[in-house]
Amino acid sequence: MRELDAVDRRIVADLQGGFPLSETPYADAATSLGIGEADLLARLRRLLDDGILTRFGPLLQVERMGGAFVLAALAVPEPRYDTVATLINALPEVAHNYRREHVLNMWFVLATETPAGIGAAIARIESETGLAVHAFPKEREYFVEMKLEARA
Amino acid sequence: MDPVDRALIVATQGGLPLVPRPYDAVGASIGITGAEVRHRLAALLTAGIVRRIGVVPNHYAIGWTANGMTVWDVADEVVDALGGEIGALPFVTHCYRRPRALPAWPYNLFAMVHGGSPDEVRAKAEIIAGRLGAHCRARDILFSSRILKKAGLRI
Numbered sequence: 458m459r460e461l462d463a464v465d466r467r468i469v470a471d472l473q474g475g476f477p478l479s480e481t482p483y484a485d486a487a488t489s490l491g492i493g494e495a496d497l498l499a500r501l502r503r504l505l506d507d508g509i510l511t512r513f514g515p516l517l518q519v520e521r522m523g524g525a526f527v528l529a530a531l532a533v534p535e536p537r538y539d540t541v542a543t544l545i546n547a548l549p550e551v552a553h554n555y556r557r558e559h560v561l562n563m564w565f566v567l568a569t570e571t572p573a574g575i576g577a578a579i580a581r582i583e584s585e586t587g588l589a590v591h592a593f594p595k596e597r598e599y600f601v602e603m604k605l606e607a608r609a
Numbered sequence: 610m611d612p613v614d615r616a617l618i619v620a621t622q623g624g625l626p627l628v629p630r631p632y633d634a635v636g637a638s639i640g641i642t643g644a645e646v647r648h649r650l651a652a653l654l655t656a657g658i659v660r661r662i663g664v665v666p667n668h669y670a671i672g673w674t675a676n677g678m679t680v681w682d683v684a685d686e687v688v689d690a691l692g693g694e695i696g697a698l699p700f701v702t703h704c705y706r707r708p709r710a711l712p713a714w715p716y717n718l719f720a721m722v723h724g725g726s727p728d729e730v731r732a733k734a735e736i737i738a739g740r741l742g743a744h745c746r747a748r749d750i751l752f753s754s755r756i757l758k759k760a761g762l763r764i
Binding site for chain 2: 461468469472473474476479480481482494502505507508509510511512513514515516517518522523528545546551553554555557559560561563564594595596597601602607
């Protein structure tokens with residue numbers, strides 16, 4: 458992990474939301490950060506290239522578009538773990554996938570444009586892996602705000 | 610969904626172009642003006658279809674190396690009141706009620722907690738346990754040990 462300087466840290470902290478919807482948003486955001494437009498563009502490119510940022514742009518809330526979003530888990534036998542991970546990750550419906558230390562050791566999020574797409578994705582995973590998918594659709598959302606600053 | 614909004618989402622979900630006039634560039638790729646792109650993105654934000662526009666950090670790369678999905682079995686009659694309270698804790702980044710999968714999975718309240726170490730996550734989980742008190746009947750923390758995929762939501 459490379460060291461972030463103070464400006465990079467502020468980009469990570471301050472640009473998690475509220476990116477300007479102006480004609481020249483980078484110039485405007487750069488002014489708020491006290492740097493130049495070209496510097497901000499170069500820093501964003503480097504933060505993305507280095508994997509400090511996974512993405513820069515609009516974050517979608519799929520359910521509001523009529524789509525569906527479901528957390529699901531598998532209990533994958535260790536000898537098959539990497540093979541199953543490759544298979545799951547290849548599905549475009551899988552938005553992210555984490556290994557977690559539990560009997561249910563693979564946790565992924567399915568996001569589809571229609572609610573029916575979830576059932577189809579689960580059926581496909583079950584037939585391709587031979588494993589039972591445990592689906593945990595959200596029944597109620599109490600809070601979502603993923604805004605973490607870079608730690609010192 | 611409006612076909613132009615859909616085209617706009619498809620054109621931007623991988624990221625905004627890193628050019629001085631990104632909305633003009635996006636508009637040119639889908640046949641509308643930059644002004645219309647900005648107007649439509651503002652409307653999508655208001656509607657909540659776009660949650661926010663900005664950077665998405667890899668939390669491991671910025672020092673949040675411990676990520677614990679804390680899960681709790683909370684009595685149904687109090688889970689909504691307590692879920693709101695747990696979600697309001699400053700270190701909880703996501704908090705949901707989800708169905709149990711009995712008998713293997715008794716937990717119905719999920720709260721994601723990040724920290725610089727597993728012990729920091731455990732200490733924060735103790736604060737949640739304190740808030741839930743006797744309403745919590747079982748609990749666990751599932752630490753993430755590997756990101757297998759992180760593509761973000763796509764349509």
